[in-house]
Amino acid sequence: MAGDTLSSTDYIKHHLQNWTWGQHPDGTWGFAHSAEQAKEMGFWAIHVDTMLWSILLGVIFLWMFRKAAKTATAGIPVGFQNFAEWIVEFIDTSVRGSFTAKNNLVAPLAMTVFVWIFLMNLMDLVPVDWLPSLAQWVGATFFGADPRHVYFKVVSTTDPNATFGMAFAVFFLVLYYSIKIKGIGGFTGELTLQPFSSRNMVIQAIFIPINFLLEFVSLIAKPISLALRLFGNMYAGEMIFILIAIMFSGGIVIGAFGGLLQLGWAIFHILIITLQAFIFMTLTIVYLDMAHHEH
Amino acid sequence: MNINLTLLGQTITFIVFVWFCMKFVWPPIMNALEERKKKIADGLAAAERGAHEQELAEKRAAEVLHKAKQQAQDILAQAQKRASEIIEESKGTAREEGKRIIIAANAEIEQEANRAREELRGQVASLAIAGASKVLKREVDAAANEDLLKDLVAQL
Secondary structure (H helix, E strand, O other): OOOOOOOHHHHHHHHOOOOEEEEOOOOOEEEOOOHHHHHHOOOOEEEHHHHHHHHHHHHHHHHHHHHHHHHOOOOOOOOHHHHHHHHHHHHHHHHHHHOOOOOOOHHHHHHHHHHHHHHHHHHHHOOOOHHHHHHHHHHHHHOOOOHHHOOOOOOHHHOHHHHHHHHHHHHHHHHHHHHHHHHHHHHHHHHHOOOOOOOOHHHHHHHHHHHHHHHHHHHHHHHHHHHHHHHHHHHHHHHHHHHHHHHOOOHHHHHHHHHHHHHHHHHHHHHHHHHHHHHHHHHHHHHHHHHHOOO | OOOOOHHHHHHHHHHHHHHHHHHHHHHHHHHHHHHHHHHHHHHHHHHHHHHHHHHHHHHHHHHHHHHHHHHHHHHHHHHHHHHHHHHHHHHHHHHHHHHHHHHHHHHHHHHHHHHHHHHHHHHHHHHHHHHHHHHHOOOOOOOOOHHHHHHHHHHO
């Protein structure tokens, strides 16, 4: 990378820092030049790289599938339409398997979750230095920025904002459908009247807070575990790629060994990125299914 | 690593993507798939119907063939019968015709013989007269003896 004088720690830190735009403590708006500055910006800052890559990949996904959808006919499918239909069929089977109520939102939601997360995860397979180095070169050449101040995180799912953003949207839908299907009374009852219940009114009154504590924790655990599982897996995977990338500066033997490791980890990572996208999708479907049923 | 406005941005982006997918991507592809499923089902049903129809047609064709064979046999038998009948008939006709021809021939022969006999009788009569006139050495009036002569001829 451009800053050859950086130590390994700095290299890793640099790789884990998002390109942040927000309000500096002194009131001016601009890009953060360091992790400390990004931290000082607090909540009113935005990760430009996360937004850029997630929107770019989402648009690519929707654009390609929209193109397939426009030409989709009952005749013989050709080219990309085959692939799009295969994905749609796969999602449809998954949704039919786990979702028993009727809701036109769930299948497209599941497809967006799966393909979008898969594409964002896929960026993990691009060698860790390529795109950040390109960004540093562009930043230094065209915008006169200090290369060390250009941060560029390519994998959006290694940003907890992205995973929590999706998980919260799913959680919001779970709450919405819980209340819509079961009513406020039914949903409150689900949170307070089980798993413990009694005929005796006094004992029931004691059970209510206990039930609420248990059920509330399990309810809140849904979006948090959903977001953290994806984030944790991708973050750890990215970290290992970064650690392997450090080996490339350790001479030809260690570098070659690093190359081998990177290849192995990338191949293994293909499984992880697909699996994580699939798990996120399946859990989304299951949570929404639970929201549609009394249990 | 900081939680910030990106969270909201990602949520909104996600919702927009899901909305777009739900409105413009999922329904057309799903419709096409359903339509194709229906088309294939229809095609299979039509194929089955066709196979069934073919079976029926084959059965019908076999029936028709069988009937035609039987008819042909009938016709052949009839023709044979008719032929032998004709032969018998013509045999009969020929026999009768032969008989008739024989009878006619016999009649003609008899007629011929009768005529010859008549002629012979006439000649004998004139010979007898000539002989008698020679014997009598005088002219016998043939006209006066006409009745006599006729009697003689009749007796011959």
